[in-house]
Amino acid sequence: MNNQFIELYENIYSKIKEANKIIIHRHERPDPDAYGSQGALGEIIKYNFPEKEVVLVGKESPSLNFLFNTVEVTEEDYKDALVIITDTANFPRIDGKLFTRENYIIKIDHHPPLDNYGEINLVDVDSSSCSEMIYDFYSYINSKYGIKLTDKAAELIYVGIVGDTGRFLFPNTTTKTLKISAELLNYNFNMAETLDKLDIVSENIMRFRAFIFENYTMCYDGLAYLKVTKEDMDKYNILPGDVSNGVNLLRSLEGLCVWCFAIDEGNKIRVRIRSKGPTINTIAEKYDGGGHKLASGATVFSWEEFDDLIEDLARVVREYKK
Ligand SMILES: [Mn+2]
Known part of the structure; x- marks a missing residue:
């Protein structure tokens, strides 16, 4: 967790608790971190609040859709929905913009904040990846409210961190990044197989x-x-x-x-x-x-x-x- 953000974590958590329907977006031309942060947050909410409807949207990338699939939505689907957008610095880059001014919007991102388009803006430019931020958020709501992380969510966060750090080679890799990654490997997913899939390219x-x-x-x-x-x-x-x-x-x-x-x-x-x-x-x-x-x-x-x-x-x- 990241202590400077406790108030924002609280606000986001209470918005999630209030909502019956949560639609999660990512950025256009999604990379592993866009998939990872969006998917992991969705997994965490679905598992801990099975009565809520969680919808993941965005155009699929053929090389990444082995992670999970998104669904098609219409404007009507946004009625009374809480909208959360991960890994997306500015409004134009959001993939799918069928929500309206009526929707409450939460931004979670690690890019320099060009455009704070959310009602809540959780922005941490010191984080390696948005996926790492999802882990920080999870870690807080775990210690405070007993929220659990699933194997699939752990895998998705790991994928996002690996993607944005270039497999832990880029200087955005911190001791916290590595500690979280080590923690994630305690969950049940096949790291080697997943990383192999991430590396596959067509001829x-x-x-x-x-x-x-x-x-x-x-x-x-x-x-x-x-x-x-x-x-x-x-x-x-x-x-x-x-x-x-x-x-x-x-x-x-x-x-x-x-x-x-x-x-x-x-x-x-x-x-x-x-x-x-x-x-x-x-x-x-x-x-x-x-x-x-x-x-x-x-x-x-x-x-x-x-x-x-x-x-x-x-x-x-x-x-x-x-
Ligand atoms: Mn990212």
Whole structure:
């Protein structure tokens, strides 16, 4: 648990207790942490309050739907529902927005808070993952109200933490992250099998990985980028989200400090930026984006504007290396 949030934990818990129906959302193009935090919270509520209706919504990702399935909802389903949104920094990124102003909204997230769209906003930027935050919340309501964690919820939290920490390799991995993860392994799930499934990629994506390694450009000492056009994605039969998922593959390149993937989506170019030290979310914010200090997203509208972004990143790298 995280003592600074006790009041928020209390407020969230009492809202959950009050509600008969709870609809849980995550962000678009869900990653393991989006699945993990949403699913684990749903599991905890379902198990401890079997009389409540818990609904998990959001477009499924073929590579992650082995974890659980979501359901289709209509506007009517939101009548008198409590809405909880996990792992989503800002309103536009919420997957599925059929709720209205009548709905009470709770935000639980670990990204820098661009947009506190909830009535309650539980935001912990020091947490490795939103899944870790769900564990913190559980841990509090466990000690205070005897709420239990199921094996499935433990597995989902573990998956979310593994996803957002890059298997405990990224600097967001803290002693608390590892303690919680160790605790989760006491539950009954097949960790090795689940992690294997998380790692499976289709053959076209495997071949696209070769494209990444062949085509990135080292444009400045410590700064690299990859441009991916619509034609490239057609050739490999992959989606922009598949490209984004590959961004960490460059991480182990010698001398690399900051890198990004620019993905041409037709009307805009989405840029996924990663850093091993320099703060890059300030640059992302300049280009219609944002995110974490070391992992951000931006949007540009031409390759000329992308060159400007690269110039800004090069400056940040230069300053960092001084
Ligand atoms: Mn996350």
